[in-house]
Amino acid sequence: MASFDAGGLTAAPGPVDRHMSAVRFLGQDRPYWHILVRGAVLLMVTLGIYRFWLITDTRRFLWANTEIGGESLEYSGTALEILLGFLVAIALLVPLYIFFFLGALDVGTAGPTTTLAVIALAAIGQYAVWRARSYRLTRTVFRGLHFHQTGSGLHYAVCVLFWWAMMAVTLGLAYPFAQASLERFKLAHTHYGDLPGRFEGSGWQLFLRGLPLWFAVMAPTLIALSALLAVDWVLIGRILQSGGNTSDILARIGQQAPEFYGAIGLFVLAFGFALLAALALFPAFQTIVMRWWVSGIRFADVSVTSRLRMFDVYKAYLGFVALLLVFALTMIVIAFIAFAIIGLLFGTAEQSKFAELFTILAMVGLYVVSALGLSTIYQATAKLSVWRLTAQSSALSDAAILEHVKAAGEPGSPLGEGLADALNVGGL
Amino acid sequence: MTTRTGAARYFDGLTSARHDVTLELASHALVIRDGDGAILDQWSYDRLKHLSAPDHIFRIGLRKNPVLARLEITDMDFAHEIDLLAPDIDRTGASARKIRRRAIGWAFAAAIAMVLSAIYGVPLLADRLAPVVPRGFEQRIGAATNAQVRAMLDKGPPGRPFECGEAAIERAGLVAFRKLARQLEAAANLGTPLHISVVRRAEPNAFALPGGYIYVFQGLIDKAETPDELAAVIAHEIGHVAHRDGMRAVLQGAGLSFLFGMMLGDFVGGGAVVLAARTILESAYSRNVENAADRFGVQVMLALGADARALGRFLQRISGDEASTFSILLDHPTARERAAAINAIAPPQSRGVTLLDPGEWAALKRVCAGYRT
Numbered sequence: 005m006a007s008f009d010a011g012g013l014t015a016a017p018g019p020v021d022r023h024m025s026a027v028r029f030l031g032q033d034r035p036y037w038h039i040l041v042r043g044a045v046l047l048m049v050t051l052g053i054y055r056f057w058l059i060t061d062t063r064r065f066l067w068a069n070t071e072i073g074g075e076s077l078e079y080s081g082t083a084l085e086i087l088l089g090f091l092v093a094i095a096l097l098v099p100l101y102i103f104f105f106l107g108a109l110d111v112g113t114a115g116p117t118t119t120l121a122v123i124a125l126a127a128i129g130q131y132a133v134w135r136a137r138s139y140r141l142t143r144t145v146f147r148g149l150h151f152h153q154t155g156s157g158l159h160y161a162v163c164v165l166f167w168w169a170m171m172a173v174t175l176g177l178a179y180p181f182a183q184a185s186l187e188r189f190k191l192a193h194t195h196y197g198d199l200p201g202r203f204e205g206s207g208w209q210l211f212l213r214g215l216p217l218w219f220a221v222m223a224p225t226l227i228a229l230s231a232l233l234a235v236d237w238v239l240i241g242r243i244l245q246s247g248g249n250t251s252d253i254l255a256r257i258g259q260q261a262p263e264f265y266g267a268i269g270l271f272v273l274a275f276g277f278a279l280l281a282a283l284a285l286f287p288a289f290q291t292i293v294m295r296w297w298v299s300g301i302r303f304a305d306v307s308v309t310s311r312l313r314m315f316d317v318y319k320a321y322l323g324f325v326a327l328l329l330v331f332a333l334t335m336i337v338i339a340f341i342a343f344a345i346i347g348l349l350f351g352t353a354e355q356s357k358f359a360e361l362f363t364i365l366a367m368v369g370l371y372v373v374s375a376l377g378l379s380t381i382y383q384a385t386a387k388l389s390v391w392r393l394t395a396q397s398s399a400l401s402d403a404a405i406l407e408h409v410k411a412a413g414e415p416g417s418p419l420g421e422g423l424a425d426a427l428n429v430g431g432l
Numbered sequence: 433m434t435t436r437t438g439a440a441r442y443f444d445g446l447t448s449a450r451h452d453v454t455l456e457l458a459s460h461a462l463v464i465r466d467g468d469g470a471i472l473d474q475w476s477y478d479r480l481k482h483l484s485a486p487d488h489i490f491r492i493g494l495r496k497n498p499v500l501a502r503l504e505i506t507d508m509d510f511a512h513e514i515d516l517l518a519p520d521i522d523r524t525g526a527s528a529r530k531i532r533r534r535a536i537g538w539a540f541a542a543a544i545a546m547v548l549s550a551i552y553g554v555p556l557l558a559d560r561l562a563p564v565v566p567r568g569f570e571q572r573i574g575a576a577t578n579a580q581v582r583a584m585l586d587k588g589p590p591g592r593p594f595e596c597g598e599a600a601i602e603r604a605g606l607v608a609f610r611k612l613a614r615q616l617e618a619a620a621n622l623g624t625p626l627h628i629s630v631v632r633r634a635e636p637n638a639f640a641l642p643g644g645y646i647y648v649f650q651g652l653i654d655k656a657e658t659p660d661e662l663a664a665v666i667a668h669e670i671g672h673v674a675h676r677d678g679m680r681a682v683l684q685g686a687g688l689s690f691l692f693g694m695m696l697g698d699f700v701g702g703g704a705v706v707l708a709a710r711t712i713l714e715s716a717y718s719r720n721v722e723n724a725a726d727r728f729g730v731q732v733m734l735a736l737g738a739d740a741r742a743l744g745r746f747l748q749r750i751s752g753d754e755a756s757t758f759s760i761l762l763d764h765p766t767a768r769e770r771a772a773a774i775n776a777i778a779p780p781q782s783r784g785v786t787l788l789d790p791g792e793w794a795a796l797k798r799v800c801a802g803y804r805t
Contacts, residue, residue: 410446
């Protein structure tokens with residue numbers, strides 16, 4: 005069963021002659037839609053408390069339908085577990101929040117203490133991310149054994165903060181090296197039973213593949229910023245302060261600083277282009293990172309290769325965009341009808357408390373439905389497709405090793421997941 | 433007795449090795465036998481639990497078992513027979529749905545409880561706590577808030593002092609303003625010092641912070657037609673200080689942030705709900721607070737023998753077109769409502785008491801005249 009017919013992988017370079025095992029994804033769209041739509045409705049009704057059940061349901065679905073070498077994964081975590089973890093995390097965070105609250109009173113506005121507090125919170129957040137990962141790994145069962153994670157969350161948090169600083173300084177160029185370093189750290193502390201993991205992706209490889217994308221987004225951004233630098237802001241400031249009505253000011257700017265309008269135009273144009281480029285290139289970026297990441301995963305002598313195709317990822321995102329447009333149109337129509345009904349029922353001439361209340365309720369309701377709808381559509385289309393494509397395009401070499409692993413590691417505590425949720429740094 | 437048997441895949445939870453086994457549905461337990469017929473394990477039916485798996489696989493394990501042993505069955509008829517024997521297994525999902533419905537019910541109740549505590553609990557708690565907060569603590573919060581507010585307010589071009597009354601032609605105005613403030617402070621008799629100042633801002637507005645900091649904007653003095661109108665606004669702000677409304681607002685803000693920010697989590701759209709809920713709730717809290725401050729102001733004005741109805745008149749004049757915005761989002765009741773409420777408790781002025789003589793009032797009107805834009 006561990007062997008399989010190589011299917012589309014016959015053209016794979018390198019380890020194709022070795023013993024290869026396929027990864028498959030069996031999940032259908034329909035049941036996943038069902039989980040997500042029901043979840044979105046219940047999130048609304050329970051003010052978000054249902055999220056513990058929703059996240060558990062989605063993980064169960066995704067794990068159970070992902071099959072490696074003929075055996076499917078199992079997510080053994082429960083919603084109650086992460087709910088309790090969340091409550092404990094809240095209890096731990098309350099004193100911390102009170103401490104920050106009182107601290108803020110003593111020092112007033114932005115000072116070195118505030119900066120320290122922000123850094124400390126970010127570090128706690130990353131510590132929580134680490135612990136949440138540990139929880140997810142120990143709740144991932146494969147062939148009767150669970151994964152587990154060793155290593156220090158604090159160490160990880162310090163590494164993340166360091167790399168964030170590096171990325172900020174290098175305008176994002178350090179991103180590949182940050183990813184490589186952090187993934188090495190994560191996988192070196194990841195184990196499947198007694199089988200140690202490691203990461204072999206190189207930062208340079210990702211850097212070279214991602215560089216064209218970086219240029220495509222950063223070049224117009226830099227043009228936009230340099231356009232602003234060309235403006236004599238002192239002069240503009242003086243014109244604005246000299247008073248007069250708006251058209252006067254605009255006319256004077258045209259006379260005294262004729263380059264101003266050109267610069268603003270260039271800024272809008274270049275910045276808009278950068279934004280569009282970032283959106284259009286996101287699927288390409290995701291493909292490159294995903295392929296690089298999957299291909300870097302190792303467990304002892306088991307290696308993974310990914311042949312994820314950019315074209316497929318773009319198709320998945322096009323599906324998402326198409327559905328999004330339909331949804332947006334529907335929401336506009338519903339909004340129009342809702343406000344028309346409110347207008348008809350209460351009239352607009354007279355100030356009516358009911359009309360106001362219903363208008364505000366309708367606005368908040370429409371906003372929430374739109375936001376949840378957007379997220380649901382994204383998860384059910386783009387995200388599920390990328391998961392499926394990533395699974396289907398991956399293959400394991402020497403997977404026979406996976407059949408002789410011994411159990412190891414203690415189950416992780418759900419506190420990490422709860423902490424991550426309380427600090428709003430949760431993830432799949 | 434006939435015992436039904438079937439094929440399964442077995443993982444013993446100790447190693448990842450897969451065993452092709454034969455399951456035997458004995459009367460007492462599920463017996464797991466390897467290819468040679470040797471018994472590998474026996475699982476009693478009442479400990480069996482159904483585990484998450486793809487649709488074509490029936491996966492079971494043992495409850496409260498630290499070892500993650502698994503059995504996987506693909507023959508769904510055989511799975512059905514195990515289902516019948518094991519009390520905790522329900523492949524139709526009916527019992528799982530029941531548990532889930534109960535969870536949803538509790539979550540819904542928790543959500544209702546949160547909303548109720550936001551509407552009633554938080555203001556009640558703030559009301560009870562604000563008066564018992566030590567004065568020294570409130571002074572520190574006041575000083576911190578004051579520094580924050582000053583940093584936030586636009587102070588105009590550099591070189592122009594933010595506070596009025598420093599330039600030579602403004603001094604007489606400041607003397608008159610202090611006289612007015614002193615009379616109000618004495619009539620209010622709070623027992624703590626107030627810090628009342630006039631600042632160069634064009635809006636007709638005034639506000640109070642925790643710790644007795646009161647700011648009167650230049651725009652308000654420009655719009656005031658009589659000393660009593662200005663005095664009435666300051667008396668209203670002193671009312672906020674007397675009721676420790678600033679402190680209460682700080683406590684309410686902290687309570688709401690905790691309740692919604694932390695408990696609600698980061699589900700999509702939550703941010704906007706939090707913001708909307710906070711705005712509406714804080715406006716609602718503060719409308720009651722404004723009415724109370726109005727009543728306090730009226731008492732102060734009556735104690736001074738001044739025109740207690742001046743506030744309502746003044747408010748109606750400066751608010752003008754305010755009515756076009758959403759009134760449930762306004763943190764003050766509408767000027768018309770407030771004037772009516774004030775007139776209901778304040779008799780028309782009978783004695784001709786004047787807080788400032790015409791010369792002082794003229795000087796006060798020019799308290800910010802040193803730095804006209």
